[in-house]
Amino acid sequence: MGDYAAVVMRDIAVQDVPDARCWLCGGATGGKGLPVKRAIKDTFTDRDKARRPVSKSVCPGCVFCLSYTSLRNYSILATEDVLRHPTRSEIRDLLLDPPEPPFVFCIAVSGQKWLHFRAQVAYDQDGFPVQFEEMTVCVWRDPLAEWLEVVENLYTVFSKEEIRTGQYIQNRIKQFGLARFQEEEEKITKHRGTRLFDLAVFISQKKEV
Ligand SMILES: [Zn+2]
Known part of the structure; x- marks a missing residue:
């Protein structure tokens, strides 16, 4: 970490x-x-x-x-001895490389809701619960890493909303390259709509080109 x-x-x-x-x-x-x-x-x-x-x-x-109120406004990562407010890019890295359990992870989207009391304690680094605003998401580290790689490839051209919904703007598909697009999209199509996929899109970052 x-x-x-x-x-x-x-x-x-x-x-x-x-x-x-x-x-x-x-x-x-x-x-x-x-x-x-x-x-x-x-x-x-x-x-x-x-x-x-x-x-x-x-x-x-x-x-x-x-x-x-900072515990409502910001995301929270609490381990046995430390409390942190990770940024979105830190959240990305922490979900891929979580701390020693036990820990509690809350990801604030609106910053207007108390999340701590809904959260479950994580006891495993490879599969652990995360409170993603009002949703509990079970994070499986390997699929998250795989999907995130695809999402971030697509995010070089498409918007997060397009990736999340699968409703792509046609011109952008041309820009990305049709064959490459189909190859990437095939890897994630069947996972679209799952909580973990939505989380992957949320935490995705622009690649430095
Ligand atoms: Zn209590």
């Missing part, structure tokens, strides 16, 4: 809470956290996504995450 800047954040004050499970993530509170009324702001719009609606307590981890 590359050498990315870690984010330093202070801990957030918590208190004793009565519920064993967190209202938001469903995880263990350890008897600490904040009441839902204090931890969850009126502007929080994903109340229906709460994993333990009967609880009235929010765990220290969720209290922490909800205290920093």
